[in-house]
Amino acid sequence: MRRPGEAKALLLAVLAVIFAGLSFQYISRALARPWSSEEGAQPRAASTETLLHGSELYVANCAVCHGYDGSGARYGPTLHQLQAGDPVLTLVIESGVRREMPGFSKKLDNAQIQTLISYLRGWNK
Numbered sequence: 001m002r003r004p005g006e007a008k009a010l011l012l013a014v015l016a017v018i019f020a021g022l023s024f025q026y027i028s029r030a031l032a033r034p035w036s037s038e039e040g041a042q043p044r045a046a047s048t049e050t051l052l053h054g055s056e057l058y059v060a061n062c063a064v065c066h067g068y069d070g071s072g073a074r075y076g077p078t079l080h081q082l083q084a085g086d087p088v089l090t091l092v093i094e095s096g097v098r099r100e101m102p103g104f105s106k107k108l109d110n111a112q113i114q115t116l117i118s119y120l121r122g123w124n125k
């Protein structure tokens with residue numbers, strides 16, 4: 001006989017493994033090819049630590065709307081085709097988009113937002 005909590009725990013475990021797998025996939029891709037900034041100035045490469053931290057921030061704050069893999073979900077568009085440079089993305093994340101997306105300036109500090117953007121860049125190379 002299965003205990004009542006067992007199915008739920010199993011589901012959570014399976015989800016955790018899937019997210020870990022997805023993160024690893026993006027991180028290894030991101031590490032394989034460093035991107036350059038919109039201005040084409042200095043190419044930046046994010047450390048594994050930054051990307052891991054970014055994926056945590058992303059899952060906790062953004063995935064509910066933009067999807068765990070960033071390809072868009074019920075409430076938010078895909079983040080795989082970003083045109084904007086870092087300053088604009090910073091502004092969007094800090095201030096949000098009126099009636100569409102909440103601002104995160106009270107929840108995330110600038111370092112966390114930059115870490116998140118590094119993580120988003122992994123989808124936009």
Ligand code: HEC
Pocket residue numbers: 058061062063064065066075076077078079081082083084089092093097100101102104116
């Ligand atoms: C409540 C749902 C919601 C949450 C939570 C949310 N977003 Fe959004 N986001 C949206 C919607 C909806 C849009 C589209 C707004 C518009 O009409 O331009 C958007 C737009 C964006 C854009 C602009 C996309 C583009 O193509 O330029 C970025 C970047 C973005 N979100 C990043 C994030 C990040 C990073 C987080 C987590 C810190 C986050 N969002 C959390 C709903 C959300």
